[in-house]
Amino acid sequence: MDGYDAHSIEKKWQEVWETEQAFHVDDPTPGEEKRPRFYQLEMLPYPSGHLHMGHVLNYTLGDVVTHFRRRTGHEVLRPMGFDSFGLPAENAAIREGGNPLEITERNIASISNQMRRMGWAIDWQRVVSAHEPTYYRWTQWLFLEFLRNGLIYRKEAPVNWCPNDQTVLANEHVVDGRCWRCNAIVEIRNMAQWFFKITAYADELLADLDTIDWPERTKKIQTNWIGRSEGAEVLFRVEELDLDIPVFTTRPDTLFGATFFVVAPESPLVDRLVEGTELAEEVRGYARVAGARPTEEREQREKTGVFTGRYAVNPVNGARIPIWVADYVLMEYGTGAIMAVPAHDERDREFAEAYDLPVVEVVSDDGTLVNSGRFDGEDWQQAKRSIVEWLGEHGKGSPAVNFRLRDWSFSRQRYWGAPIPVIHCDACGIVPVPEEQLPVLLPEVDDYRPKGKPPLATNEEWINVECPQCGGPGRREADTMDTFVDSSWYFLRYCDPHNAEAPFLREKVDAWMPIDQYIGGIDHAKGHLLYSRFFVKALNDWGMLGFREPFQRLFHQGWVKLAGKRMSKSQGGVSPDQLIDQFGADPIRIYILFQGPADQDIDWTPDGIEAMVRFIRRLWRVVGDAARQPESPAGVDTPLARKAHETIRRVTDDIGRRFVFNTPIAAVMELVNELSKTPEDPAARFAAETAVSMLQPWAPHVCEELWGVLGHSRLWESPWPSFDESKLQRDTIELVLQVNGKVRDRVQVPAGLPEAELIAQARASEKVRSFVDGKEERRVIVVPDKLVNIVI
RNA sequence: GCCGGAGUGGCGGAAUCGGCAGACGCGAUGGCCUCAAAAGCCGUUGUCCUUCGGGGCGUGUGGGUUCGAGUCCCACCUCCGGCACCA
Numbered sequence: 001m002d003g004y005d006a007h008s009i010e011k012k013w014q015e016v017w018e019t020e021q022a023f024h025v026d027d028p029t030p031g032e033e034k035r036p037r038f039y040q041l042e043m044l045p046y047p048s049g050h051l052h053m054g055h056v057l058n059y060t061l062g063d064v065v066t067h068f069r070r071r072t073g074h075e076v077l078r079p080m081g082f083d084s085f086g087l088p089a090e091n092a093a094i095r096e097g098g099n100p101l102e103i104t105e106r107n108i109a110s111i112s113n114q115m116r117r118m119g120w121a122i123d124w125q126r127v128v129s130a131h132e133p134t135y136y137r138w139t140q141w142l143f144l145e146f147l148r149n150g151l152i153y154r155k156e157a158p159v160n161w162c163p164n165d166q167t168v169l170a171n172e173h174v175v176d177g178r179c180w181r182c183n184a185i186v187e188i189r190n191m192a193q194w195f196f197k198i199t200a201y202a203d204e205l206l207a208d209l210d211t212i213d214w215p216e217r218t219k220k221i222q223t224n225w226i227g228r229s230e231g232a233e234v235l236f237r238v239e240e241l242d243l244d245i246p247v248f249t250t251r252p253d254t255l256f257g258a259t260f261f262v263v264a265p266e267s268p269l270v271d272r273l274v275e276g277t278e279l280a281e282e283v284r285g286y287a288r289v290a291g292a293r294p295t296e297e298r299e300q301r302e303k304t305g306v307f308t309g310r311y312a313v314n315p316v317n318g319a320r321i322p323i324w325v326a327d328y329v330l331m332e333y334g335t336g337a338i339m340a341v342p343a344h345d346e347r348d349r350e351f352a353e354a355y356d357l358p359v360v361e362v363v364s365d366d367g368t369l370v371n372s373g374r375f376d377g378e379d380w381q382q383a384k385r386s387i388v389e390w391l392g393e394h395g396k397g398s399p400a401v402n403f404r405l406r407d408w409s410f411s412r413q414r415y416w417g418a419p420i421p422v423i424h425c426d427a428c429g430i431v432p433v434p435e436e437q438l439p440v441l442l443p444e445v446d447d448y449r450p451k452g453k454p455p456l457a458t459n460e461e462w463i464n465v466e467c468p469q470c471g472g473p474g475r476r477e478a479d480t481m482d483t484f485v486d487s488s489w490y491f492l493r494y495c496d497p498h499n500a501e502a503p504f505l506r507e508k509v510d511a512w513m514p515i516d517q518y519i520g521g522i523d524h525a526k527g528h529l530l531y532s533r534f535f536v537k538a539l540n541d542w543g544m545l546g547f548r549e550p551f552q553r554l555f556h557q558g559w560v561k562l563a564g565k566r567m568s569k570s571q572g573g574v575s576p577d578q579l580i581d582q583f584g585a586d587p588i589r590i591y592i593l594f595q596g597p598a599d600q601d602i603d604w605t606p607d608g609i610e611a612m613v614r615f616i617r618r619l620w621r622v623v624g625d626a627a628r629q630p631e632s633p634a635g636v637d638t639p640l641a642r643k644a645h646e647t648i649r650r651v652t653d654d655i656g657r658r659f660v661f662n663t664p665i666a667a668v669m670e671l672v673n674e675l676s677k678t679p680e681d682p683a684a685r686f687a688a689e690t691a692v693s694m695l696q697p698w699a700p701h702v703c704e705e706l707w708g709v710l711g712h713s714r715l716w717e718s719p720w721p722s723f724d725e726s727k728l729q730r731d732t733i734e735l736v737l738q739v740n741g742k743v744r745d746r747v748q749v750p751a752g753l754p755e756a757e758l759i760a761q762a763r764a765s766e767k768v769r770s771f772v773d774g775k776e777e778r779r780v781i782v783v784p785d786k787l788v789n790i791v792i
Numbered sequence: 793g794c795c796g797g798a799g800u801g802g803c804g805g806a807a808u809c810g811g812c813a814g815a816c817g818c819g820a821u822g823g824c825c826u827c828a829a830a831a832g833c834c835g836u837u838g839u840c841c842u843u844c845g846g847g848g849c850g851u852g853u854g855g856g857u858u859c860g861a862g863u864c865c866c867a868c869c870u871c872c873g874g875c876a877c878c879a
Contacts, residue, residue, distance in 0.1 A: 217873070220796050224875045231879085249879060262879095303877080333878045340879085346793095347877050404878060525874085594817070596805055601872095603804075607818055615817085617831085650808095658808065666806075666816035673816090736812050741860040743812055781859050787811055791859045 004620040006584020006613075010701040014119055022716060023066075023121040025077050027496075028511040038074040039512045040066050041491055043520030043528070047082045047089075047107040047129075051114045051576045053560035053592070053604060054521070059120050060589045060698075061557055061598050061661065062519050066121045067697035068655045071720040077512050078121060079494040081128035082108050085136075086483040087165060087181060090416040094448050100416040104131055114577060118585050119700055121716070126497045130486035135493065136418040137439035138503035139486055142535075143421060144432050151197045151538055154430060158266075158332075159409050161189040166450035167413045168193055170482065171406050172225075172527040194411035194420060194479065198534045202226055202403040204548075205533055214554040215599075221525040227404025232388045234397040236261060236312040236339065238273070238323070245269065245312060248334035248402050251344065252391070253383040256372040257362035258339040259352070261312045261323045262305065265291035266331040270308075273323060279309040283325055290327040303328040303351045314339070315396035316387065317373060326351060334402055408531065410482040415448045415455040417480030425467035425474040434468050440476070454478040487528055488535040491515060491550060510546045518551040521559075529554070555659065558601040560592070574604055586699035587612040593661040593698060615669060616702055619691065622676045623706045626688035633682060637727060640674055641683035644690040647671045648723035651694045661698075668695050685710065693721050737762045738789040739771040755782045762788040 017023065028037060042062040045055055066078040089100040089107070108129060115122065128135055146152040160169040164184035168191065173180040198205075206226045209219045231250035238245065245263075249255075263269050265287040274280040286306045293301075305326025312323050328347055329338050342352035343361040352359055362371050369375045369383050378386060391397030411420060419440045421433040433440055443462040445455045457463060457478035467474035489503070495512045496504040520528075529551070536550045562574060579588050591609045595602045632641070651664040668691050675687045689710055696703040696715050707715040729751070735758060737745040745767040749758070759780055762768055768790065775792040782788050 215797095217796055221874050224795070227875075227878070229878070247879080251879080328877050328879095330878070338879050345879065347879075350877090402878075404875085522873085594804090600798095600805090605804085605818080608804080611817060614831095621832090653808080660808095662804095663806070663808095663816080669816055734812085738811085738860075741811090741858095746812070779859060781811090783811060787860095789811085789859055 004617050004702065006586060006616075006702070009705045010117070010119060010585055013701045013704050014116055017119075017121075017716070018116070018124075021125065023078065024123045024125050025075060027508055028075070030507065030511070033075070035073055035075045037512060038069045038076045038517075039515045040069065040076055040078045040517050041494075041515050041519070043518075043524065044081045044083050044487065044490060045111065046086060047084050047104060047111050049107050049110060051111060051118075053574055053576065054557075056118065056576050056588060057557050057560055057592045057598065057602070058519060058521075059115070059118065060592055061555075062517075063120045063589075063700075064593065064655065064661055064697040065517055065519075067700065067716070068720065070121075070716075071696075071718065072656070073719070077126075077494070078123060079126040079128070079497075080115065080120075080122045080124070081126075081490055081494065082111075082130065083483055083487050083490075084108060084129045084131040085417045085480075085486055087167075087414060087416070090414060090448050093416075099444075100448065101131070104416075114580075117580050118576070118589070121700070126494050128490055128493050128497050130418075130483065130490070131416070133439045133441060134500070135490075136442075136486070138493070139418045139481065139489070140421040140433075140438050140440060141435065141503060142489060143481070143485070144435065145542065146196065146538065147422075147432060149538070149542060151200060152194060153197065154192060154194050156190060156192045157195075157409075158188045158190050159193050160186045161191070162186055165414070168409055168411060170409055170484070170527070172408070172530070193409045195407040195409050196531075196534070198408045198531070199403060199405055201534050201537050202228070202405050203401070204537060205405075205530065208533070208537075208549055212549050212552060212554070214551070215522075215556060218522060218525045218529070218554060218556065221522075222530055225405060225526040225530070229402045229404075231400060231402065232384075232391065232397050233335075233400035234339065234391060235315060235395075237315070238310055238312050240310065241272065243272070245337050246335050247337050247339050248400055249339060251341065251384070252387045252397070253369065253375075253380045254341040254344045254362050255314070255316045255339070255387055256369075256375070257341040257343045257360045258314050258319075258321060259342060259358045259360055260321050260340045262326045262329045262338050262340050262351070263308075263323060264329040264331040264336040265325055265327055267325075267336040269337060270325055273308045273310050277309050279307070282306060283308055287325055290325075291331075293327065301327075303347070303354060305351065305355065315391060315394070322357075324355075332406065333404070408534075410485055411477075411479035412482055413450055413454040413479055415442075415445060415450075415480065417483060418442070418486065419456065420477040420479055420481055422477045423465055423467055423474040424477065425470060425472060427472050428467055428469045428474075431467055431469050431474065437468075442480075454480070456480065484528055484531050488531045489539075491532070492539075492545070506543075506545055513545065514547050514550055514552045517553050517555065519555045519557060522556040555599065557598050558596075560602050560604055562604045579609065583609055583613055584701075586702045587616060590615070590665060590695075590698045594665045596662055598661050615672075616699065618676070619672055619695070620702070620706065622672055622679070623688045623692060623709060625679050626675065626684045627709050627711070629680065629684040630682075632684065632686035635724075636683045636686060638681050638683045640678050640681040640687050642727050643671055643674050644683065644687045645723040645727040648690060648694065648721050649728065652720070652723070655697070664694070665698060690721055693718070733785050735761060735785075736787040737765050737768050738787060739768060740791055741789060744768050744771055751785055753785075755784065758782055758784070758788050762790060 040062055042058050066076050069076045084104050089104045092103050093100045160174050162169050162179040162184055164182045165179060169179060174186050177186055179186055206228055229250050231248060232252040233246050233248055235244040235246055270287045274283045283306050303326060305324045308323045308325060310323045311320040314321055340348040342348040342359040344363060360371055362369060363380050364370050367380050369378045375383050375387060388399055419442055421440045423431045423433060425431050443459050445459050448455050463476050463478060465474050465476055492504050492509050496508040499505060532550050537548055539545050540548050587609055591612045647667050650667045654660050654664045671687060671691050692703045692706045704715050731751055732748050733751045735747050735749045736743055745765045747761060749761050772790055772792055777790060777792055779791040
């Protein structure tokens with residue numbers, strides 16, 4: 001047997017798997033399933049030119065789970081696809097010439113090739129790419145369903161505009177006031193945009209977090225983002241105008257302390273309040289200037305405001321309180337108007353101090369109400385309920401819930417995305433493209449650069465069509481869809497990827513979904529992971545599928561860092577291709593998971609990967625030696641055999657229950673070390689087989705080869721090794737002897753000795769005696785088969 | 793400010809239910825093999841003291857519970873992440 005040659009081995013087995021389509025899985029036939037199903041998925045990649053180390057970690061992690069589940073008797077669906085619409089390809093086309101389609105397809109070919117070189121166990125017959133008409137046809141179809149069900153609307157609204165990418169961004173993709181892609185400072189613009197009514201599901205998106213097995217911190221991110229507040233809606237009356245203005249408050253108990261009233265500068269109320277009064281000009285002028293300031297500036301500046309000349313009536317005490325317009329009230333939250341309680345709200349107090357407005361304390365330090373009429377003396381928490389109740393009885397308010405979550409704006413003024421399938425008609429308004437005309441194909445354009453209007457709008461031939469309803473002149477929608485729409489349902493398409501009649505068959509989706517294990521970056525916590533949950537809930541409501549959550553279990557891999565910085569497609573970093581050339585895929589796969597828990601960040605070092613090459617070479621030698629030993633007799637019971645059984649127990653538990661992937665490698669290393677020390681042990685072959693079999697999910701190529709050396713074949717579909725509980729029983733154990741909780745000695749004793757016997761063993765120890773002699777023994781603690789602690 | 797997560801050797805990390813802290817690996821260092829190198833093999837490697845038998849100290853800091861705490865409780869410090877003029 002020659003030395004270890006990663007490249008020839010890897011090429012050989014990759015060809016076998018390709019020829020056999022070894023990791024393809026058939027659609028389940030109802031009633032005939034032999035094995036339990038397992039849907040393993042990692043977030044699909046964006047097809048930039050090549051993989052980066054973050055991908056390597058992500059997909060190797062999924063690969064280990066895939067192999068483990070396959071070999072423990074599951075039917076495993078592990079597909080792959082490409083999030084192939086989106087800005088980078090379009091920007092590359094603008095920068096370098098060429099067109100986004102060609103660039104994207106070239107990238108997909110190259111990245112697929114790299115995936116094969118990594119040896120990942122993918123069902124290559126189910127590949128799906130967002131930019132293919134066979135896929136986006138159904139994205140468009142789903143758009144029309146959402147529209148029909150009232151979950152999509154078009155509205156003129158203040159939206160986030162990235163001046164660099166020349167497009168609108170969703171709230172979820174503005175990070176610290178900047179564009180998540182290009183880092184440009186985002187502006188607010190008023191534009192007619194398309195929205196998904198995700199807020200319709202706000203309550204459920206929050207409540208159902210309890211039903212899924214996700215990391216706490218991810219649930220927390222979504223919880224914060226949804227931002228549910230419980231309180232009351234209270235009506236304040238402007239008598240002169242015969243107008244009731246609702247406000248939302250989380251503190252109805254402080255209602256008697258409301259000494260003034262504030263309206264947001266952008267609120268349409270401003271006009272109504274001052275119309276025809278002598279203050280009209282001043283107030284409108286202020287509102288225009290204040291409302292136009294960027295949010296960032298508004299946060300930092302001192303609060304400003306003007307009096308409108310109008311008064312509102314506080315419903316609980318009839319007090320007439322002045323109405324102001326001020327920039328610290330936001331139009332986007334609540335009703336765009338507030339009752340101000342300066343005694344119990346820091347912002348209101350700040351404003352009251354600046355403008356010399358009255359402050360009335362209504363909750364005393366001990367938490368009971370004062371200056372609150374009939375509610376005086378009530379505990380403030382009790383008062384929340386009783387005041388709302390009173391308001392209800394008098395038709396002045398009711399319990400209310402408010403959310404931070406905004407609707408998802410998903411129209412983009414760029415080229416490389418799925419066209420939005422509607423037609424604008426002067427006579428009929430917005431008209432959906434009839435289903436039989438789908439897909440609305442993305443046309444060629446001369447210039448991908450957005451110049452004030454979306455690139456599609458420049459293609460006159462494409463944009464001008466007949467209205468499907470009245471036959472009059474119509475214009476196609478020129479905005480395209482955010483790629484997050486594509487990725488909100490791709491995991492469903494994998495279940496039925498070639499369906500030409502529907503996005504998917506419910507029966508197939510219900511058989512595989514929900515995803516048993518989803519793996520991807522935590523950066524998608526409030527974007528993709530929220531949108532997909534929304535999609536599934538809506539589709540379930542329409543009867544298209546039979547579950548309410550897409551991702552039953554979720555895991556976030558850490559970041560691979562180079563000199564403290566995240567490695568990603570945009571930052572270059574270490575190229576997996578070069579590493580495969582230099583070391584082979586198996587050492588990289590082991591390395592990336594051996595560094596630590598997979599959810600923790602990794603600092604890339606080349607030393608580590610060389611160590612993995614050394615380990616594989618060592619394994620190669622040791623297994624080669626073991627292969628020349630006679631077959632291990634059945635039920636062989638030597639220390640080496642026991643070590644092998646113990647290793648099976650550890651590794652199986654680590655992957656299956658604990659979901660850790662570094663310690664199993666250490667466990668196999670221990671077994672290999674043990675084997676190399678006792679190469680002639682009768683259990684040598686058994687130990688070698690065990691080590692190779694269990695390392696296979698990490699290093700499938702070299703393990704397959706070594707499996708052959710040991711006289712077996714087709715490890716990738718061989719059952720996972722099982723351990724014999726009885727082999728784990730020891731005849732002798734090492735008893736730890738402590739004095740006052742400190743370890744003083746260790747002795748070998750037969751297992752299962754009674755307490756008295758163990759104490760006698762402890763007292764017999766010279767070392768123990770040297771600490772105990774001459775002192776008074778106060779207590780003796782015994783942990784059977786483990787430890788004796790003498791307290792003096 | 794509110795909410796979540798994390799702090800263990802020179803480094804990455806292990807210790808799963810309160811019971812031997814530092815598994816496994818990197819790095820360092822001494823030796824073997826070799827003309828030499830590569831590869832490989834055998835030692836040492838938390839820290840301080842040591843008469844070389846051992847002993848003291850040690851898991852961010854300070855307290856506590858316990859026979860016994862990296863692990864549980866309280867307070868604090870530092871770092872990372874989420875939300876933030878959200879009424």
